[in-house]
Amino acid sequence: MRLDRRIITWAAAAAFAGSLPQAALAATEIEWWHAMGGKLGEKVNEIAEGFNASQSDYVLKPVYKGNYTETMTAAIAAFRAEQQPAIVQVFEVGTASMMSAKGAIKPVYQLMEEAGEPFDPADYLSSVTGYYTDAEGNMLSMPFNSSTPVLYYNKTAFQKAGLDPDSPPATWPEVEAAAKKLQAAGYPCGFTTGWQSWVQLENFSAWHNVPFATKANGFEGVDTELAFNSPLHVKHISTMASWQKDKVFDYGGRRSDSAPKFYNQECGMYMNSSAAYAGIKANAKDFEFGVGQLPYWPEAGKPQNSIIGGATLWVLNGHSDEEYKGVARFFSYLSSPEVQADWHQFTGYLPITHAAAKLTKEQGFYAKNPGTDVAIMQMTAHEPTANSKGLRLGNFVQIRDVINEELEAIWNGDKTAQEGLDEAVERGNALLRKFEKTAN
Amino acid sequence: MQHKRVIFQGRVLPYFLVLPQLIVTLVFFIWPASQALYQSVLLEDAFGLSTEFVWFENFEDLFADPSYLNSFKTTVVFSLGVTTLSMIAALVLAAMADRVVRGATAYKTLLIWPYAVAPAVAGVLWWFIFNPTIGVFAYALRQLGYDWNHFLSGSDAMILVIIAASWKQVSYNFLFFLAGMQAIPKSLIEAAAIDGAGPVKRFWTIIFPLLSPTTFFLLVVNVVYAFFETFGIVHATTSGGPAQATNILVFKVYNDGFIGLDLGGSAAQSVILMLIVIALTVVQFRYIERKVQY
């Protein structure tokens, strides 16, 4: 039993140590619920500690709440029970749900104004914040971790297949040609993709400057309808479906489940988030890899810009002004070039301010890590249009599920691209109508 | 309902005895569950800021949705698969373990400890084993000439979730079957052996019939398990895909409600699920009470 007692004493000590920062009684505590596990979670704690050390009025307490959906659901459940945190991290597909919950959220621009915190929206990268602004261009939430899909390719394999390892394919026909050469050189598959809806439909639309949904992708009203069954979309998806048959393209599962296909050198090309860079670097053991921009169909003209994915920080209603002041102070801290540049370089997420991008460049990070700037170039190549600002769709989590299901039916040959996309649009529209009824 | 012939007379005591459980049940089950029921006739945004009473619209939507009807079929296939596989495997193993003299405890121990593995952890393990690219199982099948890809093939995905869900249940079933077999008087089996019945014949004519209460109990437990407690496995391995091939009812409830935040639609599904189970349990309960006397 002595052991038991030791464990308990020890645990009590640990619990006590955990609550130490609160010892500074005068400080206002701010809860921040986030979805960053692993090393990212460690970095989040580091940011919070940095903020806490930088001032003594507020104590920021980061709380891990599971993956993105779990975190969002936990925050909503907490809101219904009046236990909500001041800050919650919500992924991009939850944007419309958060926005339409007007009584539940405190827009960031308003928060900064009320707290008298210096705040200039022009400091931020418009291609990042654009996803999270209202029709008047006001920032509603604070971007935190944003990324955009890019093309990773196996340089070593390119060399073996007689391709130029320094010029990744820029167009889809070039992707096909490269894939066939890779296959001829003994690689079983040409390319695979993570997050199929995000990369092959959502970003595909922005990149080719065609609407994913009407009403400026939902920015101009909740009566939006999905539009990703246009001829260009159908052409792209049906071509991919035909490629699936001879493994020019090989589907590797939802989310990032396809990553091992690239690590394993089964597929020589891989489209996924720019934030996957660190993971690829760690796992690409026997080969060199490079980063290129997303391919495009030449007949659709030059590419526009890609859109982001990731998550932002939303401020929830129901807290004291004192807490909101602390939140505003924290957002300023988070936006400072040093914090942003460090976060950007450590995680591979995009910097959210021009100053942070500039600082990173000055520090020589892009030169040392070739390819890490592709995402920023791709995002900022052109001023975003109505088709490439972002997406604002209600029930988007479920719509993505629908898209996943229909795409899978297309890949395995149960449906043609036209049938599958029509069906996805129809089912998705039903979800949009349902959302329209509960919104405002 | 079955009852003792001889009972105590008590005015107050029985209430005291059932009270703790009743309170816990009322507060933490009936109350939230009835809120879930009420939710099924509402159309509400996730935050509960706007609420509209819509009568049975959520139910109408459900039954107009072919994917929901498809989910029923998937659930039946899945439950049959899990129940059959986990019970047969457990029965065979229990019959063997009942026979061995040497090493019986070791076998028993090795067969039951997977029961202790958390589903959340098991999901990760299955992801590793079946991953078409790096999974050992997929690799072995590839060597045999079968291209395993549960991301693409609906039947592969169904096999995967059935195996994963059954694995968790085999240990449990094994324990019950083994316990049942060890409770059979050895004299009965010896008598049959003297009459010249071989081990296989003895199993079918004596052991298996005597196991029927256990088998029936396990049937109920396994069906309930397959219906209700498997969304964690589906969530971790296939997320209902590809193309809804493994979208079982309980996963859909969880996914639409907890992930998709469609509270009304999800609540309507829970109501239907509850009705199914109430029907199932009433039938089974009557059957247990009448036919299988413990």
Add this chain to the structure above:
Amino acid sequence: MIENRPIVTLVTHIVLLLGVAAVAFPIWLAFVASTYPVDGLVSGVLPLWPGDQFWINYGSALTGGVEAAGSPPVLLMMMNSLVMALAIAVGKIAISIISAYAIVYFSFPFRATAFWIIFMTLMLPVEVRILPTYEVVANLGMLDSYAGLAIPLIASATATFLFRQFFLTIPDELLEAARVDGAGALRFFFDVVLPLSRTNVAALFVILFIYGWNQYLWPLLVTTDESYYTIVMGIQRMVAVPDSEPLWHLIMATAILAMIPPVFVVIAMQRLFVKGLVETEK
């Protein structure tokens, strides 16, 4: 057994070994994965034989590697899991055995009603009604407490159902004899029913302990204070790393560590457990 034919015995052992291999295989794999360095695991087919990083990985899992991966200390989380699992197992057995006793051994108005109210809980697992349950717990001020972690999960009828089944098998003669001795309901419960239920209690304890230990979604929702985090939550936290690769070697090592207490309970109580089941069947 009765006859001793070597060929039958051999087949028996082969089938059992195959069964053991199939059942234990995923866990073996987890163990194997926990003995490799981090980068080998997702870039090639997973090997079947352990690597050489056992001490390094487990050392780092126990001494802060997990914290570096974003979790509270492993031992603290295991403590919390232990408290939660014990509270669920003990609490549920306690309230179930007395309510089953009342339902079987007493006749009182609303007996059937009480039974059906309790029995209904078999029909909806926690996860499906998790959001309203959370609201209830929050309204009662039970967030971030062991009570909030455990009590809502006690609301289930499985144990009551099993005790009821068992009590029905206790011969009526025992009660008649006790009556002759002048024993009341409580004395009969403590002197006869409870000792007879010993093995059933053990069996249920094992089942419930594991159920409690393995909970994931519920603790995730009701805790925001790291000092209440459980180990399964901790493991998931290491897995949920958006846009990057999880530290699989540490995750697997922690998963193996997290398995030790429930496996220990299963093995330690195995004899009682099986015996409990046997007696129910008689």
